[in-house]
Amino acid sequence: MKDKKLFLSKAQKNFPELYYRDIKPDVTEFFASTGDSFLLDLGEHAVGHFSFAFDNADDFIDAPIRLIIKFGEDMREIEDDFSAYEEGLSKTWLQEEIINLDFPQKTTMPRRYACRYIKITVDKTNKPVRLFDFCFRASTSADVSVLEPAKTADALLNKIDIVATNTLKECMQTFFEDGPKRDRRLWTGDLRLEALTNYYTFKNLEITKRCLYLFAAGNCDKLGFLPSYVYETPYYFSGSAHIADYALLFVVSVCDYYEHTGDTAVINDLMQICKSQLESFRKILDENLIVTHQEGWFAFIDWCPELEKLTALQGVYLYTLERFSELLKAIGDEEHKKYSLHLSEVRHACKKHLYDEKANAFINKLDNGQFSVHSQVWMILGGVINGREAEELLVSCLDSKDAKQSVTPYMRHYVTEALFKLNLKDEAVQYLKKFWGGMLEQGADTFWEAYIPENLDFSPYDNRVINSLCHAWSCTPSYFIRKYGL
Numbered sequence: 001m002k003d004k005k006l007f008l009s010k011a012q013k014n015f016p017e018l019y020y021r022d023i024k025p026d027v028t029e030f031f032a033s034t035g036d037s038f039l040l041d042l043g044e045h046a047v048g049h050f051s052f053a054f055d056n057a058d059d060f061i062d063a064p065i066r067l068i069i070k071f072g073e074d075m076r077e078i079e080d081d082f083s084a085y086e087e088g089l090s091k092t093w094l095q096e097e098i099i100n101l102d103f104p105q106k107t108t109m110p111r112r113y114a115c116r117y118i119k120i121t122v123d124k125t126n127k128p129v130r131l132f133d134f135c136f137r138a139s140t141s142a143d144v145s146v147l148e149p150a151k152t153a154d155a156l157l158n159k160i161d162i163v164a165t166n167t168l169k170e171c172m173q174t175f176f177e178d179g180p181k182r183d184r185r186l187w188t189g190d191l192r193l194e195a196l197t198n199y200y201t202f203k204n205l206e207i208t209k210r211c212l213y214l215f216a217a218g219n220c221d222k223l224g225f226l227p228s229y230v231y232e233t234p235y236y237f238s239g240s241a242h243i244a245d246y247a248l249l250f251v252v253s254v255c256d257y258y259e260h261t262g263d264t265a266v267i268n269d270l271m272q273i274c275k276s277q278l279e280s281f282r283k284i285l286d287e288n289l290i291v292t293h294q295e296g297w298f299a300f301i302d303w304c305p306e307l308e309k310l311t312a313l314q315g316v317y318l319y320t321l322e323r324f325s326e327l328l329k330a331i332g333d334e335e336h337k338k339y340s341l342h343l344s345e346v347r348h349a350c351k352k353h354l355y356d357e358k359a360n361a362f363i364n365k366l367d368n369g370q371f372s373v374h375s376q377v378w379m380i381l382g383g384v385i386n387g388r389e390a391e392e393l394l395v396s397c398l399d400s401k402d403a404k405q406s407v408t409p410y411m412r413h414y415v416t417e418a419l420f421k422l423n424l425k426d427e428a429v430q431y432l433k434k435f436w437g438g439m440l441e442q443g444a445d446t447f448w449e450a451y452i453p454e455n456l457d458f459s460p461y462d463n464r465v466i467n468s469l470c471h472a473w474s475c476t477p478s479y480f481i482r483k484y485g486l
């Protein structure tokens with residue numbers, strides 16, 4: 001309890017400054033009667049508050065007017081019929097309002113929106129009206145003045161970089177949001193990728209520190225795992241999901257933070273929690289050192305339908321162990337020996353129990369014989385196989401029609417990381433261009449939560465209208481482009 005309070009007060013001390021900017025859309029005024037509608041284009045994706053004014057056109061309005069105002073991250077969202085949306089995730093995420101205004105006035109809408117387009121329909125007015133003075137007050141905690149352009153000579157990578165940094169900027173508010181349209185909360189998996197990209201772009205260390213402390217203050221579940229998400233508005237609340245891979249990625253985020261800052265004060269504060277996450281994971285290994293299935297939403301990995309996840313999850317554990325033992329070594333903690341010994345034991349166990357020698361791939365009965373990119377990538381990132389053997393496996397599974405493929409830019413980040421790890425730089429660049437460049441071809445101003453080139457209607461939630469089109473975990477091309485000087 002004492003620690004939680006301390007962590008929350010440290011999170012509060014690192015509350016980032018928000019920068020505001022007024023964006024004027026392309027239309028300056030519109031005369032309307034009942035049933036008329038018009039579209040405003042901000043010319044860019046923005047997160048913030050919308051205001052406008054209306055007045056009588058000639059005669060006094062006589063009765064209140066009713067407007068329907070719809071906000072879309074892209075034009076498809078504007079054109080989609082929201083009334084056809086059936087609940088999966090709550091339809092209240094869909095950005096559409098009906099407002100009644102009594103008298104000619106200037107109005108600032110109270111809720112925050114994420115959009116590029118705004119469609120206004122005059123549902124009812126007794127007399128014609130003039131709508132004008134449209135303004136969108138955009139906010140972000142990313143200081144764009146510190147952002148240097150990427151030094152790439154490749155035109156497509158340059159465009160990808162601009163959209164990727166834009167995606168990150170939009171998600172940087174008073175903490176790292178996963179998506180400014182939805183879910184508007186701090187998730188560990190997203191935090192890790194946002195923080196990583198932020199080190200190479202906006203370099204806002206406060207927000208990263210804040211987010212680490214917000215998680216550290218969360219309530220662990222009965223297995224000992226941190227919450228996978230937390231809320232901070234209007235007050236702090238610890239989320240009820242405790243996904244094992246996300247708990248591990250909290251530890252990785254702490255390692256990343258040290259690598260980029262050398263700040264031992266934060267590491268000392270968070271050390272016990274990191275150790276406890278790894279100890280908790282260790283307790284759910286079986287006698288062969290392989291993770292056992294747990295009830296509930298236990299592993300995430302990707303939104304790929306019907307994905308079997310145990311092998312990939314085991315890879316996340318290895319990846320975390322490696323990073324954590326390196327951190328301990330760097331700060332002179334002798335326990336690093338214990339962790340690296342365990343790491344090599346688990347790697348051996350994975351090769352023995354999760355690898356199929358005949359298929360030359362990580363296919364096993366724990367994952368019901370399923371062949372997935374996810375298992376191969378995480379076993380490679382976990383260091384179970386290396387060199388030629390790993391290269392051949394990775395390249396072939398990315399081409400294979402029989403393998404389950406990634407569906408989110410989140411998982412594709414780790415695919416790209418595996419390609420770089422194996423020094424397959426050309427393949428990594430092609431991969432980036434194919435998936436993030438593919439979204440650009442579809443007109444993306446910011447990168448999306450989910451994207452399958454052959455199925456643009458794909459949604460993890462059964463209906464693409466609820467998808468977030470500016471999603472934190474999609475911002476990492478800027479990390480790769482800048483880190484590897486592409």
Ligand code: RAM
Pocket residue numbers: 178179183187188189190300449473
């Ligand atoms: C969704 C969000 C979020 C992600 C979780 C696992 O609700 O897209 O970004 O981290 O899933």
